[in-house]
Amino acid sequence: MQDSFVEDVVALLPNLKRFALSLCRRSDVADDLVQITAERAFRARHQFDPATRLEAWLFRILRNAWIDMLRRDRTRGETVDIHDSPQADPVDSAAQTDDRMMLQSVQAAMTTLPEDQRAVLHLVCVEGLSYAETAQTLDIPQGTVMSRLSRARRALGEKVGIKGGMGR
Numbered sequence: 001m002q003d004s005f006v007e008d009v010v011a012l013l014p015n016l017k018r019f020a021l022s023l024c025r026r027s028d029v030a031d032d033l034v035q036i037t038a039e040r041a042f043r044a045r046h047q048f049d050p051a052t053r054l055e056a057w058l059f060r061i062l063r064n065a066w067i068d069m070l071r072r073d074r075t076r077g078e079t080v081d082i083h084d085s086p087q088a089d090p091v092d093s094a095a096q097t098d099d100r101m102m103l104q105s106v107q108a109a110m111t112t113l114p115e116d117q118r119a120v121l122h123l124v125c126v127e128g129l130s131y132a133e134t135a136q137t138l139d140i141p142q143g144t145v146m147s148r149l150s151r152a153r154r155a156l157g158e159k160v161g162i163k164g165g166m167g168r
Contacts, residue, residue: 005045008054009038015055015127016062022122023066025111033069037062056133059123063137102160109159117152120145 016037020030040061041048048057110118116138123134124145131149135142 005048005054006042009041009058012055012058013038016058018126019059019122020062020066022110022118022126023063023115024069029069033062033065036065036069040065052136053133055127056129056137059127059129059137060139063119105160106156109156112159113152113155117148117155120148121152121156124149 013034016034017030020033020037021027024030024033037058041058044061048054110121113121119138120134123129123137124131129137131142131145135145138145
């Protein structure tokens with residue numbers, strides 16, 4: 001039987017990149033975090049329990065790498081947000097423009113959320129992890145995941161002008 005660990009990790013690289021971007025908001029730093037995560041995962045692959053979800057295990061490694069990076073880089077100056085540079089799109093319809101503006105509005109609003117809420121919102125709503133998987137990834141109780149997600153959705157909805165917040 002062939003070991004698919006390497007292929008499975010490679011298949012999850014885009015998900016790791018999205019999560020890394022949601023944490024650090026810089027493409028170059030996100031790339032570094034994904035690389036660190038892959039290296040740590042391959043070094044510690046013997047510690048992975050196949051009965052658990054690989055994606056959640058990798059997200060936890062990435063989050064821990066982010067925390068390590070924050071601790072190491074505390075003395076650095078201000079960073080520039082990846083979304084600060086506009087992207088030109090010569091072919092654009094009114095609907096695409098509206099969608100893009102709403103997406104940019106949501107992305108900007110997400111950056112204003114506290115990191116703990118932003119991480120939970122990203123893992124549950126973007127990556128599709130369950131509450132239990134998110135709790136395990138972030139090493140917090142499942143009830144905390146649910147309350148942070150609720151607060152994040154409410155705050156995000158208010159920031160983008162959706163009455164009553166953003167429900168599920």
